[in-house]
Every structure is written in structure tokens, then in C-alpha cells.
Amino acid sequence: MTTRRHPNERLRALLREADWTQEALARAVNTLGAEIGCPLRYDRTAVAHWLSGTQPRTPAPQLAAEALSRRIGRPVSPQAAGFTAPAPEAPSPDPAVGFADLCRDDAASDRRDALRQRPYRVADSVVPEFPAAVPAQPARGRTGPPRPHTHPPAERAPALRDAASFFAASIDSHGGHHARSALACYLADDVVPLLASGTPERNRAEVTTAASRLAFLLARMYEDGQLHGLAQRYYSFAHRLAAECGDRTSWCLAVRAMSAQAARLGHLPSALHLAEAAGRAAAGVAPAQQAYVQAQLAVVLARGGDRRGAFGALGAAERAAGRAGRGDSPFDVYPTAALAYQTSATLVALDDVPGALAALRRSLSERSAADVRGRALTQARYGRLLLRAGHLEEACVAWRAFLAGRERLRSGDAEHAVREMRSALRPFRNRKGAAELLARSAPSGERRAIA
Incomplete structure (x- = not known):
């Protein structure tokens, strides 16, 4: 770290506008660090140093600016927060x-x-x-040295x-x-x-x-x-x-995926905006893609408390899936196992745990053998719901199946599910099944210590 000559009054003013303490900003920066796979451990003393003029290392300035942007409701750049950071590149039209x-x-x-x-x-x-109509695109210049095409x-x-x-x-x-x-x-x-x-x-x-x-x-x-x-x-x-x-099809798929990402990060207004935009555009796409879009809309509406809207979207997804045929491309199909998984997420948000468990069992029964990631993550969610319903032994069975699949994966989502499993099982560490899973899933350093 290097020290500035003057206190960071810009950051202090933004903290006042956000009505945040130094500790609150530190927590928000740590949360954003997790969103980019960068574990951080800032506390109020670190923010106090920033206020005194100390410059944090990248990516803290960018994360602090985004945290303040979300809190205040308007864009805040690192420079506006008094940090020295590279200016963002202007997006190309x-x-x-x-x-x-x-x-x-x-x-x-x-x-x-x-x-x-x-x-x-x-x-x-x-x-x-x-867009309702797409204008003809002018020929564009190259953005780098020309590269000959080996094939047309x-x-x-x-x-x-x-x-x-x-x-x-x-x-x-x-x-x-x-x-x-x-x-x-x-x-x-x-x-x-x-x-x-x-x-x-x-x-x-x-x-x-x-x-x-x-x-x-x-x-x-x-x-x-x-x-x-x-x-x-x-x-x-x-x-x-x-x-x-x-x-239109590729546009709907991308915007729907952006909705799911926003929802998993807790940004429900953004998730709803994106899901509704995809839903409006999906009126002109094939049934499989309509099902994919409507299933996500159901989850977001359920998480927002709109029970009637959620069941309406879920029904639309099921009807569209029933009309869908087979496709040659992964973009042309929406597996019934995936729809059942989304059904479970919708029912969980509506506090119907038995219905959600039934949907997950259906998802597991219909998963393709090649979908190792999907099956593993479904088993992980099944274990969490079983434990929530009070069925520890059944949950341990599901989690053992999850860990078996996870061994074949290189997946951050699977590793996150391991951490969630371990957190859920710690209160039951004196029970045999839970103790075995905790030992089996322990980080390598902990496993050596246990041995």
C-alpha cells in the first residue's frame, strides 16, 4: 500500500450519503469479493485507513465503488470514491x-x-x-491485424x-x-x-x-x-x-441466464426485470426455449412473493415443454430434469418443501447419465431440503451421492455446495453419518490432521 497526502474526503462524503458505517462498507466489499471468487477479510480498520488516504490494492477500489453504487442507487466510479484506479474503457457501440x-x-x-x-x-x-426490426449492418473495420480465413x-x-x-x-x-x-x-x-x-x-x-x-x-x-x-x-x-x-432465441437464452445470475446473487429487482424481458421476447421462439424462459420467471416471481404469477409461469413452462420436440443442438432442448429442478426452486420459495422434494426426486430420476454436474448439484440441493425437513439420514445418503459426482467435476458451484453441506452438518457432527461426510469432505489439511 502507498499513502496519499490528503484524507479521502470523497469516500467520507459517499459513506454519509449511503448512511453506512465503516464496518458496513467493509462487509459489502467482502461480499462483492466473493462474487468474483476473491475471498476478502476487510474490516472497519481497513476502511479507516482508506479514509485517511491509504490506497487499497486492486480489486478493492472497484469493489468499493460498486458497493456504493448499489447502496446509493447511482453509478459511482473508483475515482469518484477517491481511489486511484485505471479508468474503465468506454464500451464500443x-x-x-x-x-x-x-x-x-x-x-x-x-x-x-x-x-x-x-x-x-x-x-x-x-x-x-x-429490437422489433434489425437494420442492415454496415461493413465494419477490423479491430486488429487482418487474419486470412483458411475456410470461407x-x-x-x-x-x-x-x-x-x-x-x-x-x-x-x-x-x-x-x-x-x-x-x-x-x-x-x-x-x-x-x-x-x-x-x-x-x-x-x-x-x-x-x-x-x-x-x-x-x-x-x-x-x-x-x-x-x-x-x-x-x-x-x-x-x-x-x-x-x-x-430472438439466442437473445432470450442469454437474458434468461442473466436473470438467474442476478437472482442467485440476491438482486431480485434485476432478476425480475430480466426474466420479464426474456418472457416478452420468448413469445416468438420455439416451445423448448419458452419453457426455459418461463421456468426462470416462475422462480423469480415466487421469490418475490407472487404466488399466483409464479404458478402461472410454471404452468406456461410445463405446457411449452409438453409441445417441445427433439433438437439437434443443446440450445434447442430443455430437459425435463431441468424443468423439475426449477419447479423445486419455485416451490421452495413458496414454502412447499414436500412438493419441492418431490420435484427434485423427479429431476434425479430423469437426469441424463452424461449430466454429471446437474445430477451432483441436484443431489446437493436434495440433501439440504431433506435436512430442512428433518430427515438427517436421508440427507446424508443424498450428500454421499453428491460427493461421488463432485469427484468427477471441476466446478466452483460444486465446491460451493460442499461448503454449504459442511455448514449444515456441523450441528450434527456427533452423529455417525454426518461425521463421516464431514471427514470425507474436509480440506486436505484438515484430513491429514484427522488421520
Whole structure:
């Protein structure tokens, strides 16, 4: 740390405006650190040092600014909070250009860490409606040195679709940490050049759709890794690229996923705005995607206390799922196991634990064997609900199955579920089943100490 010459009066004024104590700001910064996979332990003494003029290390200035933005309800930059931090880059009005810059930075190991320290920004969760008509796009200039296409874009389209299927299956089978860097490099090296001006107009929509869907998958990977700020950036480009080429389906998928991310981080107004926007646009998409969108809307409405609206959306999801056919792409199907999982989340929010447990049993019975991640996380949620219902032994059975699946995964969500399991079981550590699970799931250092 380096010391400033003058006290940070800007930060002091913002604390007064936020009606926050120094301890409250420290807690908020720690919470935002968890959203980007960066555990922090700041307390009021650290904030006191900031107020005296000491400059914290990155990413604390960015996190403090976002925390104050959320509290006050208007954007606050690190500079406005009296911190020395790099000025944020102005977003490009052309989503392909901005996406290209992000992909290249992500693929460069010396710039990747800075990207991952970006906080999740509530202000960025506001999306415009899907455009009623998409104007013709002018030819765009290249954003870097020209790269010759080894194959015409029309011939590359099947390869892009195959890549999307591969990475989607990888997430399900191995978790979001697996092949994440490979997808980032694939986007930078193979997809970004296809978005440049050399792509013929007749092929641009297909290439842009493929880029949107691959961005969506990389966002899912980063979200699984608890890197929510970077995941949000990729989701945002996924919906912006889809809007540019008029792909209503990809736009709905991205905005729906952004709603789920906002909801898991506790930003219910943002989650509702996004779910409703996706729901309005989904009127023109296939039944499987309608089911996917309506199921998320049901969860958000239930968490907001709108029982009637939640059951209405859930019914719409079930009817759409009943009309859905089979698809060749992972973007064309919505598995019944996933719908049952969302049904459970809706019923939990409405305090129907028996119904939620029944929905999770249905989800587990219908999970594909290849969906290792989905099955493991469903078992973890099943264990938590069983314990909530007072069934410790059954909960331990579910959690043992979860741990067996987790061993095959590289998934931040799975590791988070382990921590939740351990926290839930500690009050029962004198019971045999709970003690065995705590020992089996202990971090390696603790396991050595137990042995």
C-alpha cells in the first residue's frame, strides 16, 4: 500500500450519503469479493485507513465503488470514491468490436487476472427490449491485424455449431472449470476473425449467432467458477450479438441466464426485470426455449412473493415443454430434469418443501447419465431440503451421492455446495453419518490432521 497526502474526503462524503458505517462498507466489499471468487477479510480498520488516504490494492477500489453504487442507487466510479484506479474503457457501440477486445484480453494470460477482478455490476443488468426490426449492418473495420480465413465462413458454420455442442457437453460432464481457457482461446483465434469485415453479408448472421452462443457458454463457465463479473460481461455480449443479427432465441437464452445470475446473487429487482424481458421476447421462439424462459420467471416471481404469477409461469413452462420436440443442438432442448429442478426452486420459495422434494426426486430420476454436474448439484440441493425437513439420514445418503459426482467435476458451484453441506452438518457432527461426510469432505489439511 502507498499513502496519499490528503484524507479521502470523497469516500467520507459517499459513506454519509449511503448512511453506512465503516464496518458496513467493509462487509459489502467482502461480499462483492466473493462474487468474483476473491475471498476478502476487510474490516472497519481497513476502511479507516482508506479514509485517511491509504490506497487499497486492486480489486478493492472497484469493489468499493460498486458497493456504493448499489447502496446509493447511482453509478459511482473508483475515482469518484477517491481511489486511484485505471479508468474503465468506454464500451464500443459495435458489440462485435467490444466482444473481440474482450476475447483477446481473456486469451492473453497477462491480462486475464485483471478481467476476473471486475465486479458484478447491478447497473449492467438493465437490458433494452429485443429490437422489433434489425437494420442492415454496415461493413465494419477490423479491430486488429487482418487474419486470412483458411475456410470461407459458410464452411466454418458447421464447425462453430460442433464447437458449441462440445463445450456445452463439457460443462455438463466435467464442470465449468474444464476447457474454459480452451473456449476463450477458440473465441479469440477462430471466432473473432470471422466477425470482421471479411465475412460476406449472407453469412454474417449465422456467424454472429454462433459467436453469441459460444459467449453464452463461456459465461456459464465463468459463472460456475464464481467469477460473476466476467460472466456478466460475456452474457451481455451474448445478448448484444444476438440482437444485432436478429436472433430472438439466442437473445432470450442469454437474458434468461442473466436473470438467474442476478437472482442467485440476491438482486431480485434485476432478476425480475430480466426474466420479464426474456418472457416478452420468448413469445416468438420455439416451445423448448419458452419453457426455459418461463421456468426462470416462475422462480423469480415466487421469490418475490407472487404466488399466483409464479404458478402461472410454471404452468406456461410445463405446457411449452409438453409441445417441445427433439433438437439437434443443446440450445434447442430443455430437459425435463431441468424443468423439475426449477419447479423445486419455485416451490421452495413458496414454502412447499414436500412438493419441492418431490420435484427434485423427479429431476434425479430423469437426469441424463452424461449430466454429471446437474445430477451432483441436484443431489446437493436434495440433501439440504431433506435436512430442512428433518430427515438427517436421508440427507446424508443424498450428500454421499453428491460427493461421488463432485469427484468427477471441476466446478466452483460444486465446491460451493460442499461448503454449504459442511455448514449444515456441523450441528450434527456427533452423529455417525454426518461425521463421516464431514471427514470425507474436509480440506486436505484438515484430513491429514484427522488421520
